Amino acid sequence: MDENARLLDRLSRQYFEEYPSAQAEFDRAEESLIDGGSHTLRLFGPAPFRIVGASGSRLTDSDGHEILDFWQGHYANVLGHNPPLITQVLAQRLGGGYGLHTGITESLQTDFAALLLKLIGAEKIRFTSSGALADMYSIMLARAFTGRPLIVKVGGGWQGAHPLALKGVSFRDGYDHSESAGLSPNEVESVLLTRYNDPEDLTGLFQTHGDRIACFIVEPWMGMGGFMPATPEYLRTARELTHKYGAVLIFDEIISGFRFCAGGVFKLYGVQPDISTYAKVIGGGMPLAAVAGREEIMRLCSPGSERRVKFDGGTFSAHPAALLAGNALVEYLAEHENDIYPRLGMLGEKMRRGVEEAFAREGIYVQCTGYGNEVVTDSSLGMIHFPVEEGIRLTCPDQVWNPAVCDVERREKVLKLAFLLEKVYVMHGLGVLSTEHTEDDLEWLFAACEGAARRIKT
């Protein structure tokens, strides 16, 4: 049995002692749900605990624990779980007979669209209900606009579960593979992969395939691929190449949007995409997403357009309850931008440094990603990695998901269970801060790092 398997075995036994209802709940869930649920990330082994409440930085589970949470609604809950700002708006408006009537449009949608456009500096916007749909429509718009078939995406980038981007997400001796059965060979072949933060690789791709490339879709801040910022040079190169070859530049801001400032992180780089996609934070905890961009491209979703993109339908698109929540949140973020983001960034910095120091005190070398750079200064994100060698600088997904560079199993499985025994919930080795996380929460986290390190050592 290898070291991680041995640790998992021991930690799982301790976990079941600490979370006694997890196994029975899991068995019951499995009777009706494949693998006991509907989202793989939520179904961690050996059996996920069940939530009965969530407030601010904390979760309460069915075994009565209070757990410090860094997952924060898939990184969406920038004001923490169930913030009164949103719950009060929803309770009041739903109680007054407004919010569950999807199907007839309302002026709130116009107001919110105008607010978002002002903050993200785009010409037109259309709402949908998930990040995956937003990314899929953005790619369809790019293909229709350019009349070209090829999509360039980053190896290790997650652009949602839809047929146009299910290639090169997970690391398996590299990224050059399909992520799903059920796709046509065309869908897989039309996606070209490039290495994050590697302007030369991107230049080479455009030199070879430039006249057939419809778009380059990229996260200006890499999310699930490793929580690292794009270098300014990388985004500038992306902009220059897409201009030069007539392709559409799509920024996927589904994690980064409203996470670093009240708008897209592209503002900080000063690199303007043709289209950008938003979800997570902009919904205020509700399912809401948007595609925003240049009018001449966005206009292709209109039935009057000759090359019409069927960015349409969606019983729950621009759902009024989601608009209520999203609008209240975004208004608040815009109004308090100068307080919220610097404080989040300051706590983020303390979090990452404090975590590295806490593990070092116990003799374990970890490296956090999530640090900003010269343009992104206020980062509230962190991932803890176990590099196999000291001193490697982690700058792209090829490193943080490659078992030859980082001990991925230790981060994804062992650390998660070790932290849960310390009543801390993490995803991909840590997560994000909300405005509700405090300095005391960080002390809790640092003590948990020491505790987790001791559990890993013994």
Ligand SMILES: Cc1ncc(COP(=O)(O)O)c(C=O)c1O
């Ligand atoms: C960068 C990025 N793009 C797209 C998506 C897909 O969004 P959704 O889960 O709302 O479909 C995600 C989700 O995590 C994401 O992180």
